[in-house]
Amino acid sequence: xxxxxxxxxxxxxxxxxxxxxxxxxxxxxxxxxxxxxxxxxxxxxxxxxxxxxxxxxxxxxxxxxxxxxxxxxxxxxxxxxxxxxxxxxxxxxxxxxxxxxxxxxxxxxxxxxxxxxxxxxxxxxxxxxxxxxxxxxxxxxxxxxxxxxxxxxxxxxxxxxxxxxxxxxxxxxxxxxxxxxxxxxxxxxxxxxxxxxxxxxxxxxxxxxxxxxxxxxxxxxxxxxxxxxxxxxxxxxxxxxxxxxxxxxxxxxxxxxxxxxxxxxxxxxxxxxxxxxxxxxxxxxxxxxxxxxxxxxxxxxxxxxxxxxxxxxxxxxxxxxxxxxxxxxxxxxxxxxxxxxxxxxxxxxxxxxxxxxxxxxxxxxxxxxxxxxxxxxxxxxxxxxxxxxxxxxxxxxxxxxxxxxxxxxxxxxxxxxxxxxxxxxxxxxxxxxxxxxxxxxxxxxxxxxxxxxxxxxxxxxxxxxxxxxxxxxxxxxx
RNA sequence: GCGGGAGUAGCUCAGCCGGUAGAGCAUUUGCUUCCCAAGCAAAGGGUCGCGGGUUCGAGUCCCGUCUCCCGCUCCA
Numbered sequence: 290x291x292x293x294x295x296x297x298x299x300x301x302x303x304x305x306x307x308x309x310x311x312x313x314x315x316x317x318x319x320x321x322x323x324x325x326x327x328x329x330x331x332x333x334x335x336x337x338x339x340x341x342x343x344x345x346x347x348x349x350x351x352x353x354x355x356x357x358x359x360x361x362x363x364x365x366x367x368x369x370x371x372x373x374x375x376x377x378x379x380x381x382x383x384x385x386x387x388x389x390x391x392x393x394x395x396x397x398x399x400x401x402x403x404x405x406x407x408x409x410x411x412x413x414x415x416x417x418x419x420x421x422x423x424x425x426x427x428x429x430x431x432x433x434x435x436x437x438x439x440x441x442x443x444x445x446x447x448x449x450x451x452x453x454x455x456x457x458x459x460x461x462x463x464x465x466x467x468x469x470x471x472x473x474x475x476x477x478x479x480x481x482x483x484x485x486x487x488x489x490x491x492x493x494x495x496x497x498x499x500x501x502x503x504x505x506x507x508x509x510x511x512x513x514x515x516x517x518x519x520x521x522x523x524x525x526x527x528x529x530x531x532x533x534x535x536x537x538x539x540x541x542x543x544x545x546x547x548x549x550x551x552x553x554x555x556x557x558x559x560x561x562x563x564x565x566x567x568x569x570x571x572x573x574x575x576x577x578x579x580x581x582x583x584x585x586x587x588x589x590x591x592x593x594x595x596x597x598x599x600x601x602x603x604x605x606x607x608x609x610x611x612x613x614x615x616x617x618x619x620x621x622x623x624x625x626x627x628x629x630x631x632x633x634x635x636x637x638x639x640x641x642x643x644x645x646x647x648x649x650x651x652x653x654x655x656x657x658x659x660x661x662x663x664x665x666x667x668x669x670x671x672x673x674x675x676x677x678x679x680x681x682x683x684x685x686x687x688x689x690x691x692x693x694x695x696x697x698x699x700x701x702x703x704x705x706x707x708x709x710x711x712x713x714x715x716x717x718x719x720x721x722x723x724x725x726x727x728x729x730x731x732x733x734x735x736x737x738x739x740x741x742x743x744x745x746x747x748x749x750x751x752x753x754x755x756x757x758x759x760x761x762x763x764x765x766x767x
Numbered sequence: 768g769c770g771g772g773a774g775u776a777g778c779u780c781a782g783c784c785g786g787u788a789g790a791g792c793a794u795u796u797g798c799u800u801c802c803c804a805a806g807c808a809a810a811g812g813g814u815c816g817c818g819g820g821u822u823c824g825a826g827u828c829c830c831g832u833c834u835c836c837c838g839c840u841c842c843a
Contacts, residue, residue, distance in 0.1 A: 313836080321778050321793080327834080333816060334834050389843075441842080462843070497768090497841045505842085560843050575837095582843090644804060666801055693795085697803035704803095716800055725802075732803065 304547040306572045307633050315632055316502055318647075319345065322706055324632065325503055337499030337507045344706055345628065347657035347687065349510075352627050353489055355541055355654060356512045360487050367485035367514060368478050372466025374491060375447065375457050380465050383597035384590065385561065386442060386458075443493045443507075459493040464619060467515040468590040472602060482604050482615050483526065487514035489624070501575055503625045510624035515617050519606070520588065523564070523616035527585045531567050534581055534620045538569065542627070543652035543757035544634045548572040549580075562589035569622075571630050580630060581622035588614040631655055635707060641732075649707030650730060650760075653753040656707040659686040660746055663699050665715035667692050675714040678724070678739070682712075685743055686750075704729055709753050710746060730756070 319325045323342030327334040341349055361369040381387045443459040446452075460466070467474075467486040474486050489512040499505045518526045535551055538544045554566040562584075569581040591614045595602040605612045635651040653659055660682055664675035672692050679690040689708070691699050696713065703711055713725040713734075724742065726749060727734045737745040 316835095317778055330834095332833095336834070384843090386843075464843095494842085498839090500836080502836095562843080584843090641803075646804080663802095666799090668800080671800095695803085695805060696801065697805070699804090700802080701804045713802065715802075727802080734802075 304572055306548070306576070307574045307636070309574050311574045311633060311636060312502055315629075315636065318705070319632075324348065325628075337496065337505070339503050339506060339625075344657040348628055348631065348655060349624055351655045351657075352542070352624055352631070353512065356537075356622070357487075357489065359537060359541060360485075360512075360514055364485075366480070366483065367487050367516075368474055368480060369487050370467065370470060370474060371488055371490060372463070372470060374460050374493075375445070376460060376465065376469065378457050379597060380469055380594075381442065381458050381461075383593045384465050384468075385593070386461060389561070441495045441497075443495055461494050462492050462621070463488050463490050463511045463513045464515060464621065465590070467513070468594055468617075471515075471517070471591060472600070475604070482606065483516065483518040483522065485514050485516035487512075489513070501573070501578075503629050504573070504575075504578060506625060509626075511621060512624060513619060513621040515586075515619050517604070517615035517617055519611075520613055520616045523585055523587070523618060526616075526618045527565055527583070530618050530620050531583050534569055534583055534622075538580070538630075539761045540758050541652075542631060542655060543761045544571070544630060545761045546763075548634065550577070552577070560584070562586050571634075573630075573633065578626070580626050581620060583618070583620045586617040586619050588616055590617060591615065646701060646704060648704040648729060650757075651707035651709075652757045653709040653750050656709055657687065658689045658703065658706060658708040659710065659750065660688045661699070661703045661708050661711040662688060662690050663696060663711055663713050664692050665696055665713055670719065671714055671716065674718070678712065678714060678742075682743065682746070686746060700727065700732070710749055712742070712746075728753075 315324075319342075322344055324345035325339050325341050328338040328340045329335045357369065361367050378387075442461050445457055445459060446455045447457045448455050466488060471486065474480070478484075490510065491508060492511050493508050496505055496507055499507055516526055516530065531551060535549065538549055539546045548571055550570050550572075552568045552570050554563075554568070559566055564585040564587050566582060566584040568579040569583070570577045571580050591602045594600075595614065602614060603612050604615050631651060632649070635649040637648050637650050639646050639648065649656070662675055662679035662682065664671035675692070676690060679688050682688050689703075691702070693699070700711060707729070709729045711727040711729075713727060715725065718724050718739070722740070723736050723738045725734045725736055726745060728749065735745075
């Protein structure tokens, strides 16, 4: 087994969670600055669905890009694909979602008003429903409603005619696309087991109780990878991905390790398809929550699809000549949750000269803006060259130009959205052709010639990256 | 779905026993050779979540509804 969580839980005291009102502050900030807001707000909003604003969209793209880069582009053993959101409904029959992705629920109409899963109640209680002499609710003895099906898959219809033969589903996970396309990818990519197939995209679940802002929504975005390997090597790959995925959050997103843990599932909480599972969890203001699940799905899915479709999904190893259905190790992460985590983990407040400074200590590659270009004054002699400078940097960095209000205010505004570097063009710049680079965390400044600015910014960002990862490793950021 | 709390300016909130809507911050404009939320002056911004009712009059009282937060329940 990997050591990340074991080491942590043994050698460090219980980590301090973020302050409990942080989520509220982030929701305000998110709306004010354009990270995320409730969907369809002018119509009164809609439950558990969110839109991402200009800054939030940048952060999400950065998260996706970093995942794609490390999971697909930098590896020669993982292929990326994109499959359709609506698939042949038989996919969801074979995968077990049609039968198993729903719960029959009954409500107590007596004094306790609790809700129960009908299939968890003793048979005679549920069966008698509302009968007056039935034992009813296990808690208070009150009457129970008839069981109602809560199917967690969104249903829709393919084509304009809404009859049951046209019924289809919005995918509740992207994973099935990788299983169903396993054979096509195998033959078109010249990959050999062990190898992985990855994709990122939207999934939909009719959650019974969504909540905690963007943590649990009904439409969400997944980043999933199915790693196919020979049976018998699956434990090894499970441990490998378990450690690799933990590392990714710390090293590449800068999430402090002291608020991360790997939690292995107990045998009785394992999904029916899994032999082993571990959650990467983060300590949110509302408690530990799952960021990513790593599961050993065995050969469950490929076997199920082979049986249901009648298509041979076995793999013939060209070296050993062995034929088998590969086992699958799956790391499955949620983009929305990662963004929430990044924001929560980076959020910091400090006192500077008696004033409160809000600063997002984000990893420079995740931050929505990397370099802000600011003329010291709004005088045209400065704004002209500063604008020009910003346009020159724009192809190389995520830049933003801001000339409104005082320079101090603009620094603070950039701090609040996590911009690591600000370039300030002042009156001296007109003479000495040099500008100031101001850095977010310590508010220190260096003067550099405009000529070498691009390289200087690159160097600064590299140092930033190292600092962020070191801080995340050490635990106590801020 | 149940219980509790809450919806008033972009954000945070005040608004008493019903009398015609306010603060701080933010935003915009002007002036200031201006490096850490600086100063001065001015401006814009609200059908008080939505619908109905009571009343001479409703942000305020009543009913309905939608949304958010917390808890329960649930979570492939």
